[in-house]
Amino acid sequence: MAIIRKVDKQNKFFSMFNTRTGHYMRSGIIKNGKDTGVDPFMTSFPELLDIGIMGHCIHGKSGLCLKAGVQCYQSGNTIHHPNMTLTNFKKIVEECKGKTFQIALGGRGDPDQHEQFEDILKYCQQSNIVPNFTSSGLGFNQHIVDLCKKYCGAVAISWYRSDYTLKAIQMLINSKVKTNIHYVLSNSSIEEAIALLEQNKFTKGINAVIFLLHKPVGLGQSENVLSYHDLHLQHFFQLIDSNNYDFKVDFDSCSIPAILNFTSNLSKDFIDTCEGGRWSAYITSDMKMLPCSFDNDKQRWAYDISNDSIENAWNSPQFEDFRNHLKHSCPNCFKRDLCFGGCPICSEIVLCNEKG
Numbered sequence: 001m002a003i004i005r006k007v008d009k010q011n012k013f014f015s016m017f018n019t020r021t022g023h024y025m026r027s028g029i030i031k032n033g034k035d036t037g038v039d040p041f042m043t044s045f046p047e048l049l050d051i052g053i054m055g056h057c058i059h060g061k062s063g064l065c066l067k068a069g070v071q072c073y074q075s076g077n078t079i080h081h082p083n084m085t086l087t088n089f090k091k092i093v094e095e096c097k098g099k100t101f102q103i104a105l106g107g108r109g110d111p112d113q114h115e116q117f118e119d120i121l122k123y124c125q126q127s128n129i130v131p132n133f134t135s136s137g138l139g140f141n142q143h144i145v146d147l148c149k150k151y152c153g154a155v156a157i158s159w160y161r162s163d164y165t166l167k168a169i170q171m172l173i174n175s176k177v178k179t180n181i182h183y184v185l186s187n188s189s190i191e192e193a194i195a196l197l198e199q200n201k202f203t204k205g206i207n208a209v210i211f212l213l214h215k216p217v218g219l220g221q222s223e224n225v226l227s228y229h230d231l232h233l234q235h236f237f238q239l240i241d242s243n244n245y246d247f248k249v250d251f252d253s254c255s256i257p258a259i260l261n262f263t264s265n266l267s268k269d270f271i272d273t274c275e276g277g278r279w280s281a282y283i284t285s286d287m288k289m290l291p292c293s294f295d296n297d298k299q300r301w302a303y304d305i306s307n308d309s310i311e312n313a314w315n316s317p318q319f320e321d322f323r324n325h326l327k328h329s330c331p332n333c334f335k336r337d338l339c340f341g342g343c344p345i346c347s348e349i350v351l352c353n354e355k356g
Helices: 086-096 117-126 142-151 163-174 190-198 231-242 253-262 310-314 317-328
Strands: 003-008 013-018 024-026 048-054 102-107 130-135 155-158 179-185 208-213 248-251 280-283 288-290
Touching: 048 086, 086 117, 086 310, 117 130, 117 142, 142 163, 155 163, 163 179, 179 190, 190 231, 208 253, 231 253, 248 253, 280 310, 288 310, 310 317
Parallel strands: 048 102, 048 280, 102 130, 130 155, 155 179, 179 208, 208 248
Antiparallel strands: 003 013, 013 024, 280 288
């Protein structure tokens, strides 16, 4: 099946996902049989799940993250937990059948290094759910690439400024796998990002560069958080706003306040703010469900699904408390419906001078 359709009677909208192309669309709230054009606030069951199948990280333990200037929010160099079992993964997927479009494989480490990586990908495909994942590329080989080509919608390689990063990207492109680059934007990396864009130095043949905001979580240091008043930040978004590239340019939803403040040519129809607890959720390797993976540090909104369900977690007081931050923030701002006040977890990353 290429097209999956879902009708959400509770929130009065419908959505569709193409498992072959990755194209997604949803209606506005339906009233009296007509689309009102008003975007629904949430779905009754997560359409995307970020599943942390990895409990420990070979790449992090090696010190290569810090060497590359990336401060791991999962503290992969110090924390070592067991990886998620295949049994638990299947339990999650069974509940998601027919309701969840995509599963992003992640956690504390490279998913392609999981002991049962191939079985996990196969089970997703058998369940008509598209798996995607992000990797450092360390340990990549042709067998992994072949699995990506057979089972995955897209694969992202994190930008670690290394030979193994570039090699993994090129291996995926050569095998015609839809390949993205994940680039963490921070005080220490934004000048490099500007140079790479201005000089057109990102690898030829990639599908997209996805820029992710640095967060002061785990090993992430507060002094590396970008400032709204940083002239480099303004210059970066001017480049995005005024230029076309050979690849798509995307952002994590944490970046929406910056996009609203620093761009004028990007269509507001193509942005969606913090989806945590509204459209997506994260599950740790030990079966704690959170609205967002960046809550993994303190787990303020965690719900244990070891002997419980995703649906109960989604409708729990913990998740509703998280959503309330989005429902009630910045009540007087005219951009509120596009932004919801930004990140409920790390207020310091909200790139807006009117937050409150």
